[in-house]
Amino acid sequence: MANLLQEVGGNHGVALWGRADSGFASMPGMDHLIFVATRMQIRMEAYPKWGDLVRLETFFAEDGRLCTRRDWHITDATTGAYLGAATSTWVTINSETRKLSKLPEEVRTRWLNLSPSPPRIVLPVGETKRKLEDFPEDAALVGPVVSARRTDMDPNGHINNVCYMSWALEAVPRHVYNGYHLREVEMDFKAECHAGDLVEVLGHPLTDTSNGNGCAQQFLHTLRKAGGGKGAEVWRARTTWVPKGKVASR
Amino acid sequence: MANLLQEVGGNHGVALWGRADSGFASMPGMDHLIFVATRMQIRMEAYPKWGDLVRLETFFAEDGRLCTRRDWHITDATTGAYLGAATSTWVTINSETRKLSKLPEEVRTRWLNLSPSPPRIVLPVGETKRKLEDFPEDAALVGPVVSARRTDMDPNGHINNVCYMSWALEAVPRHVYNGYHLREVEMDFKAECHAGDLVEVLGHPLTDTSNGNGCAQQFLHTLRKAGGGKGAEVWRARTTWVPKGKVASR
Incomplete structure (x- = not known):
């Protein structure tokens, strides 16, 4: 399932940004800027089995001043039953300086125009971005x-x-x-x-x-x-x- | 590419044999019989890049008295260009005794009816099943x-x-x-x-x-x-x- 989320996210990127001759996504205004995931959360209510048709929807949203979010909504394509959801948080960094960078305004505007408004909430507020406790000294x-x-x-x-x-x-x-x-x-x-x-x-x-x-x-x-x-x-x-x-x- | 071959082979199996409630392939006459690959050969003339549409065709054939063969033919779905081919050899074993077993006649007949006749040759005769030399004592x-x-x-x-x-x-x-x-x-x-x-x-x-x-x-x-x-x-x-x-x- 995590593989499918990645595949769909990548294809969505190519669809929005265009595809370079190399086969990778490319977009004007994004020179030297790359997206790096800082967090991801996947929650499954039920698993499809081999051969089932699964529908994945994915969309962007802003997430504060420096972050963006990609969410996924997963359903059984045949029955429409809800299977699960996932959300992820991304920062933009300059691939040369490795420093955090703001999204160029024209890129931001274009994406928001292509995103649901208001943003779709795939997981209940308060159940995402919960802190992960420190890992104990003695791992069991x-x-x-x-x-x-x-x-x-x-x-x-x-x-x-x-x-x-x-x-x-x-x-x-x-x-x-x-x-x-x-x-x-x-x-x-x-x-x-x-x-x-x-x-x-x-x-x-x-x-x-x-x-x-x-x-x-x-x-x-x-x-x-x-x-x-x-x-x-x-x-x-x-x-x-x-x-x-x-x-x-x- | 090897992942795609596997995916398509598995789906072809389910299409021919039917799908059990567990989601796995099942077929009458195949109780306790499983297929085990003994050999596989993949040859690529050109690689697709991310986002390209690829067409995979796959088919069965007999291969001597105890073996079956699965071949694949890989083309660019948009241009029709030939990309590559693969062939694999399988034996049937009894999952309980782990011994080689012949395919039941009704299973064999059904499959041959669903296979191209004569078999399609995906790689030139003489360029498949070449012996692999013994591995040397001192690996470099x-x-x-x-x-x-x-x-x-x-x-x-x-x-x-x-x-x-x-x-x-x-x-x-x-x-x-x-x-x-x-x-x-x-x-x-x-x-x-x-x-x-x-x-x-x-x-x-x-x-x-x-x-x-x-x-x-x-x-x-x-x-x-x-x-x-x-x-x-x-x-x-x-x-x-x-x-x-x-x-x-x-």
């Missing part, structure tokens, strides 16, 4: 050290969010991974990660996951660069899991 | 040990071919990975691999790759389980690379 769950692969990179040479999620899932206890559905993931992007980097995968339960009591379970996750001492944190997330059967897989 | 190229991820698994709990390729690419020298297009990959599947397995990624040049002479380069690749001594070989492949600019990216 330790996954393998992963090495970022060349094929994990996006066209900017960065590891993408789908990849971070797949790494983090390695540290989830087997009985949760197999017996629960991932209902929600809230993630903060902290630092860049490139192919060849070695990354530690750590997790920590926020709930009592030992007794299989049939309740929702929560975990905190961190990914940090491996090496001497405590490496830079590249990604932190909170995941919420519900027992299979309590969230239908339609 | 050593990639990172990779740990198979949960999200690398297919619904049967096996690591898929796309994943093997992504691991093997880690051992290709940087100047080849960045300066060449992957024109062809020929791969033999040797053993099963599951989530959590640690796998060594080894490569060996078959051509003189040092002088950047602008010629095609070839590598032999192997993936084998890590651990004491020489672990089981799970995958072996040969890749052929041509300098960018000699194969157009259209």
Whole structure:
């Protein structure tokens, strides 16, 4: 599902900005400006199964003075049933100075003209942008050290969010991974990660996951660069899991 | 591209066999019988770029007494230009005894009725099923040990071919990975691999790759389980690379 969100977001970008000969999105006024995600939250009410037709809608909005937002609304294309939603926060940086930058006014105006007004709210206000607690000193769950692969990179040479999620899932206890559905993931992007980097995968339960009591379970996750001492944190997330059967897989 | 081949092959299977409530393909007469790929070969004349529309055609054929074949033909959907082709060889095994099994006659008949006759040849005869040489004792190229991820698994709990390729690419020298297009990959599947397995990624040049002479380069690749001594070989492949600019990216 995270792959689909990314695909649709990218195609929406190309549709709005035009497509360069290289095949990537390009837009006048955006020279040296790139978008970097700082946060993403995905919440699924139900999962489609193989072969189901899924409809994804996506749209932009402003988010304060320096940020933009991309939201997604996910439904079953056949029945119209609501499946889930996602929201993400982006900053604009200058790719040469690496500094935060404001969107040029003409770019901002064009996008707002192409965005729903007022903005569509895909997740209830107050349930987004909740702070992620600090990751504890002693992680209870330790996954393998992963090495970022060349094929994990996006066209900017960065590891993408789908990849971070797949790494983090390695540290989830087997009985949760197999017996629960991932209902929600809230993630903060902290630092860049490139192919060849070695990354530690750590997790920590926020709930009592030992007794299989049939309740929702929560975990905190961190990914940090491996090496001497405590490496830079590249990604932190909170995941919420519900027992299979309590969230239908339609 | 390998992901698209897999997607289309899977959908073709569901279209022919019907779709079970679980979302997976199911077909009368195929109880306990599963298909296992033993070989796959992909050859690209040109790569599509992001946003291009690609047409994939796929079809079955018999391949001797115990094997079946799935071929793919890849074209640019807009211009009709030929982009590439792929072929794969499959055996049928009983999922309980793990032994080779013949296809039930009614299944065989149904499939042949739905296949082109005579079979379409996607790659020139004599250029498929070429033997892969033994992997040398002293590998010149050593990639990172990779740990198979949960999200690398297919619904049967096996690591898929796309994943093997992504691991093997880690051992290709940087100047080849960045300066060449992957024109062809020929791969033999040797053993099963599951989530959590640690796998060594080894490569060996078959051509003189040092002088950047602008010629095609070839590598032999192997993936084998890590651990004491020489672990089981799970995958072996040969890749052929041509300098960018000699194969157009259209």
